[in-house]
Amino acid sequence: MATSMRAVLSVPMSKRDHVQGPETAPVTLVEYGDFECPYCAAAHVIIKEVEELMGDKLRFVFRHFPLTQIHPHAESAAEASEASAAQGQFWEMHDLLYENQPRLDRPHLMMYAEKLGLDSEKFAREVDKGVHRERVRGDFLSGVRSGVNGTPSFFINGVRYDGSWDIGPLVEALETAAGRAS
């Protein structure tokens, strides 16, 4: 009987991904996350610190993995971040959503769009019509095929990271991967 499966990223990074950090970074951290997942909100704070600490050595990618049956606002929040991305402000919305996790209903999403100075009519239309649903589902399925088993799930240079995502162990794992790559 097999007792372990080595999970690797089934869909490599591409232009469609939301990316922070330089292309030349020796280590890439991919997160599959859900805006309504409390663990993801906790991880969000840690990732910010990790990015600060690692600077140009790190590239960070966010992909959607909304668990819509247990998190009623996760899907619309994910689609809202894509509607914001369509206006060039994915990360700004990403941060706002995590920072305001208990307030992800439609009026709040609209408020965040206005706060970011988005074309709020276009934003509302896209969210209401589910224009970005396919994109979100695409991320979700790529996660399933990569062995994502819950949120947040992390991949370091394409391999699933099953260790602790406390800042110490996470930075250590990233530094090790960076050292190996360069």
Place this chain on the structure above:
Amino acid sequence: MSTDNNEQQSGVAQSALPAGTVAPDFTLPSTPDQKVSLSDFRGNPVILAFYPADWSPVCGDQMALYNEVLPEFQRFGAFLLGVSVDGAWCHAAYREHRKLHFSLLADFEPKGEVSRRYGVYRKQEGTSERALFVVDRDGRIAWSYVSPIGVNPGADGILKALENLSQKKVAHGN
């Protein structure tokens, strides 16, 4: 079953039925007044997801994940059945609370009997292992996997097994 004796002697868990074995048929309650047999699904692939207990956090994540992935399983014509030793009323409450759209079977009386027959019963804890089986449309095990008890095995292994089955089906032209 002789494996029960072996288990007692060696003190280690039984091993799960491997691919190629005929999946033992069973009938278990799916609700307090309904029963389901494995053979009911003959002609379609079946995913059996044994798990230790309703309500425990990792299981929750695993079942929540399968709930989301359900449309993908359905694309292969596959049915998903969760199995644990919890009773039918417990399953009913858990299903409703988590809004699960698939059946949870109660391997409750005699306790764990089906789990034992599949080689995935943890005698000491009195629960099922966290184990997955993909049964083909002829009732044979096509893939099986036992996960460490605290680790959610995800859905990628299941999808790969279903994909292999559908390719085989195409190759055989039926």
